[in-house]
Amino acid sequence: xxxxxxxxAVLRLPSLSxxxxxxRGLVGTVLSLLDPTVEELADVxxxxxxxVTNCIVHAYRGCVGDIxxxxxxxxxxxxxxxxxxxxxGIADVEEARRPLFTTDPSGERSGMGFSVMEAFMDxxxxxxxxxxxxxVVMRKRLSKNDAG
Amino acid sequence: xxNTEQASLTVRQRGAELVFCLHxxxxxxxxxxxxxxxxxxxxxxxxxxxxxxxxxxxxxxSAGLGLILGRLAVAREVGCTxxxxxxxxxxxxxxxxxxxxxxxxxxxxx
Numbered sequence: 001x002x003x004x005x006x007x008x009a010v011l012r013l014p015s016l017s018x019x020x021x022x023x024r025g026l027v028g029t030v031l032s033l034l035d036p037t038v039e040e041l042a043d044v045x046x047x048x049x050x051x052v053t054n055c056i057v058h059a060y061r062g063c064v065g066d067i068x069x070x071x072x073x074x075x076x077x078x079x080x081x082x083x084x085x086x087x088x089g090i091a092d093v094e095e096a097r098r099p100l101f102t103t104d105p106s107g108e109r110s111g112m113g114f115s116v117m118e119a120f121m122d123x124x125x126x127x128x129x130x131x132x133x134x135x136v137v138m139r140k141r142l143s144k145n146d147a148g
Numbered sequence: 149x150x151n152t153e154q155a156s157l158t159v160r161q162r163g164a165e166l167v168f169c170l171h172x173x174x175x176x177x178x179x180x181x182x183x184x185x186x187x188x189x190x191x192x193x194x195x196x197x198x199x200x201x202x203x204x205x206x207x208x209x210s211a212g213l214g215l216i217l218g219r220l221a222v223a224r225e226v227g228c229t230x231x232x233x234x235x236x237x238x239x240x241x242x243x244x245x246x247x248x249x250x251x252x253x254x255x256x257x258x
Contacts, residue, residue, distance in 0.1 A: 017177035024173075024207070042207075042238060049209040053176045099245060108179065108218045112210035115245050 005072040005080075007033060013052075013067050015060040015085070023052045023069055030071045031079060036142050043120035044079065044140060050113040051083035051136045057104060059087025059134055077142040081121075082135060089130040097126065157182050159189055164196040166228075171204045176211035183215055187222050198223045203234030213242055220254050233257040 009030045013019040024045040031044055048069070055067045068084040090096045096103075097118075102111035117124045121138040128134040155178030158169040168186055172178070190198055200216060202208070220230045230253060235243065240256070243249075248256060 017175075017180060020175045020177050021173055024175075045207065046209050046238070049175055049207075049211075053209065053211055057176060107221065108183065108214045110210045110213040110217055110246055112213060112242065112246050116210050116242060119241065119245060 005074045007073040009071045011069040011071075013069065015056045015063075015065050015067050015087075017053075017056055019067070020049055020052050020056065023067075024049050027069065027071055027081065030073070034073055034077050034079060034142050035145060037145075040140070040142050044081070047117045047120045047124075047138055047140075048081060048083065050116050051081075051138070054113050054136075055083065055085040055087060055134075057109065059085040059089075061088070077144060079140050079142065081138045083138075084133065084135040086133040089132050090126070090128040090134055091130050093126050093128055155182060157185060159185075161193060161195065164194075165199055166190065166193050166195040166197070167199045167201060169201040169204060173207040174205050174212035174215065175207065175209055176214075179211045179215040179218075183218055186215075186219050190219065190222050190228065191226055195228060197229050197231060199231045199233060201234050202232060202236075202239060205234075205236075205239070208239050208242070210242060210246075212239070213246055213248075216254075217251075220251065224253050228253075230254045231257060 011026055013023060027048045028041055028045050031041060052067055065085060065087055070082045072080040095101055097114040099115045100111040102109040117138060121140045123139040125137045155172040155174055160167050166189060223230050243256060
């Protein structure tokens with residue numbers, strides 16, 4: 001389903017971990033145009049943080065590449081966020097999305113990134129090709145408040 | 149309101165308990181910065197329990213969970229248990245998803 005979007009922001013950030021917070025802040029600022037609840041804002045910030053962290057930790061492991069984030073504000077308070085990279089890609093997306101699964105060898109990763117995205121967004125789709133990159137598309141429909 | 153609050157850590161010892169208070173936004177960037185210092189403190193102090201206090205955490209994603217699990221592993225190695233306090237509803241939801249209540253040596257305070 002394609003909605004004619006009411007506003008859109010496209011961001012490009014290098015895959016530096018300091019930009020996890022930058023991404024959260026920028027997406028939050030754009031999302032505020034839809035007058036989200038405190039919970040909804042926190043949900044989306046968390047999901048974006050997970051997706052961006054995946055690019056930094058996995059997609060561009062050992063190097064620095066570009067992360068593209070697009071935030072589309074659509075009719076009926078639908079928000080679509082896409083986080084895209086040109087990194088290593090995911091060989092088995094279904095496996096990667098399984099809770100607690102991680103390919104990170106450090107022992108510091110919980111393997112819950114996709115699970116958290118799925119918990120806090122209405123819909124998460126993942127497209128990936130090994131050696132080419134990954135695109136995560138997340139959607140959430142915000143609640144209508146009394147004024148809107 | 150949209151500023152990213154820099155993560156920080158305060159450390160204190162209360163008898164046989166080592167207390168870490170985490171502050172600010174605990175993401176992967178913060179976890180990388182904080183984990184070494186936390187590990188150093190866990191290893192060098194003769195304590196029985198490590199408490200991680202979360203009430204001043206303004207944001208946490210699954211990297212925060214990874215930080216906790218990594219510290220649990222270190223605590224276990226030196227014979228300590230880990231207690232989590234001050235988690236809000238959102239953090240508890242993430243912890244539930246990961247099945248944290250079933251992890252040995254870790255207690256989530258209600």
